[in-house]
Amino acid sequence: QNYTERYRPQFHFTPAKNWMNDPNGLIYHEGTYHLFYQHNPGGISWGAMSWGHATSSDLVHWEHQPVALLARGYPDNITEMFFSGTAVFDAQNTSGFGSGDKAPLVAMYTSHYPVAQTLPSGKTVDANQQSQSIAYSLDDGMTWTTYDSVNPVILNPPEEYSDQIHDFRDPAVLWHEENQRWVSVMSLPGLRKLLIYTSTNLKDWELVSEFGPVNAIGGVWECPSMFPLPLDGGEELKWVVQISLNPGGPAGNTGSGTQYVVGQFDGTTFTPDANSVTQSNWVDWGPDFYAALTFSGLPVEDRVDIAWMTNLRYGGATPTDPWRSAFTVPRRLSLKTTNGKATLIQEPILGDADYSSTHWDILPAGSTKLDFTGKALDIVLSFSESESTQFSIIVQASSDLSEQTQVGYDFEKKEVFVNRTVSGVSGFDDTFAGVFSAPLESVEGKVILRVLVDWSSVEVFGGAGEVTLASLIFPSDESSDVYLFSTGGSTNDIEVKAANIKSVWV
Ligand code: FRU
Missing domain, CATH: 2.60.120.560 (Exo-inulinase; domain 1)
Structure with a gap:
């Protein structure tokens, strides 16, 4: 395969064939960038959601890898799909998934259950319920084992939101050094609300705060994530919350988009800057930027964002074959005070070229x-x-x-x-x-x-x-x-x- 079909991006990431949506589990580990993504291995449209996988040593050249998490029961009798999520390196083996001196990578993702069932863990789920589960890898991200004896680790949304069990998804995990806790941000899309949980072991999660709705709320909130960035390249860190919404993107774009909010995070609560919640802050003003996610495992000043380069209005209809959808180029992020406001600055990462x-x-x-x-x-x-x-x-x-x-x-x-x-x-x-x-x-x-x-x-x-x-x-x-x-x-x-x-x- 030489990637020269009509419309085939030459320097943007695409799957070799079939459907792709959100970037998932972006992580830099032991010299390798891992890119996982929402993938239907069986067709060019959304369905049978699994985690596709590719690796790179430079963020420019990618090598396709076998599917990392294949929809359970694929292809004919699917009982669980692996929706969006993230991955972290559990260096201190807080999860206990490690073996010998091998510390695990742990992925946290949404289990979408198309049919009502009693799971191997004994937990019972409704048809089309969404819950949060984990999986681990002991070979540096190449193969993954789902934590079936306990999954899902977060079965239901909090009691007061129990009517949202079909719309509760997209956990983004990070390690909070000061509090010595894992933090996971996930979404109640229909309520335009983020829930923040913490854990000491990636298995037992406690709800500690909520955020939203704020700013752009014209559509459901999906794929939230949160990360620190130095302000103006100095010592002070600010926190950025990145949220996709569909529809309700920037003016002129009647479909989906991605916004961000800058503020402080103390390990439990995100407090936005007053001037970051007066109007929508778009990560990208074009029509085709969704479900953006940054890599874990890089130094704090090295924050790289990748988005699904399409719009939910027509993401399933773009005229490409035998693959559908591309990612944006990786973008290095920084935060710069502009007119008194902490503003995201983005720089594309490309290979060498003769200018x-x-x-x-x-x-x-x-x-x-x-x-x-x-x-x-x-x-x-x-x-x-x-x-x-x-x-x-x-x-x-x-x-x-x-x-x-x-x-x-x-x-x-x-x-x-x-x-x-x-x-x-x-x-x-x-x-x-x-x-x-x-x-x-x-x-x-x-x-x-x-x-x-x-x-x-x-x-x-x-x-x-x-x-x-x-x-x-x-x-x-x-x-x-x-x-x-x-x-x-x-x-x-x-x-x-x-x-x-x-x-x-x-
Ligand atoms: C966003 C999204 C996520 C979900 C995934 C399913 O595009 O809807 O909220 O986890 O796609 O493929």
């Missing part, structure tokens, strides 16, 4: 064709405010420009935008062909946009990475021209630094 630069003192109104083409590109574009009202780069363009994807900046609205109205195939969803935007201030009149173009996506990082937009596109094979476009007048001081990005699969 070349071109500079223009001035470009007139209209289009300028660039002397390179490509469908897998990293482009860093900068320009300065002058006469024009908008300045943009057009990628994946056909020779007559009838098909194109435009990424640019509107000086009047002070917004970065992605226009995919004529980007190619879009008929699978009536809102796909849209324009998406994010607020961005120029710095002394200068704007910087980094645009990652792949065979079926554009990911844009605005400014220093304080806003990003991930968007799928499905252009024709021949559309590989690149243009600059100045609207309403000339633009000054333009620089394009670009490289073709090689396939990470060869």
Whole structure:
């Protein structure tokens, strides 16, 4: 297999074949990055949810591994699906799953039970109940054993939410050093509420607090996670809660999205900063960023986020075959005080490439064709405010420009935008062909946009990475021209630094 099918991302992670949704159990351990993901091994649509698996030594090149947790009873008589969750290294063997001096990796995930049953542990579940379970690995994440004698470790939501047993999911575990406790954050999606539990052994969990609803609540809350980050690269740590919601994403996007809230966490309670709960903070302003999760097992300043690059509106209908869905490139996160507010900054992680630069003192109104083409590109574009009202780069363009994807900046609205109205195939969803935007201030009149173009996506990082937009596109094979476009007048001081990005699969 050489990963050259139509629309196949060249440097974004995809399963070799079949369906993928959320990233799960991201962990760096013993020199290896493990990527698990929601996967249907039996088809190109959602179903038979299992944990797919891939490994990497550099976050760029991935090696596909056997399914790590296969839906129980697969394929014909499924009694348990492995929904989203996370993984941690239990270095002190608090769980007792370790053997000799081998400490275990422990995964905590949602068990979704399609049928009512009495489990091997003797516990009884309702049809379509969701509970939280654990599994462990004694071979550094390659194979996993579910804790069947006790699972699920959290059978039901708290008493007062007992009507939510069918919607209780997505545990995200972390070790809280100061309290010497495991902490797990999970969601009551329908109530837009997070529940925080703690444990000393990853097996016995106690509810200690709740968070939400706050900010964007236009849809269900899923895939929550919480992590610390240094503020402004200093000693002070802030905590970030990342929450996916569906629908109710950023304006212009009628589907799903991902928000974050910054605050303090004392080991039991998350207290948001006052200025982080006055409005929605979008992790990504594009239409295609969901279920984002960061790696465990990395130093506190090395926080890497990966999202499922699609929208719940049409995630099941995108025109790819024999796989469906890609992940965003891994993004290194930091927190920077901007206008008095702790703001997420994101930087993409890519492999090496040969860049070349071109500079223009001035470009007139209209289009300028660039002397390179490509469908897998990293482009860093900068320009300065002058006469024009908008300045943009057009990628994946056909020779007559009838098909194109435009990424640019509107000086009047002070917004970065992605226009995919004529980007190619879009008929699978009536809102796909849209324009998406994010607020961005120029710095002394200068704007910087980094645009990652792949065979079926554009990911844009605005400014220093304080806003990003991930968007799928499905252009024709021949559309590989690149243009600059100045609207309403000339633009000054333009620089394009670009490289073709090689396939990470060869
Ligand atoms: C989000 C989600 C999660 C759930 C998983 C099931 O896309 O709905 O809440 O655990 O997908 O595949």
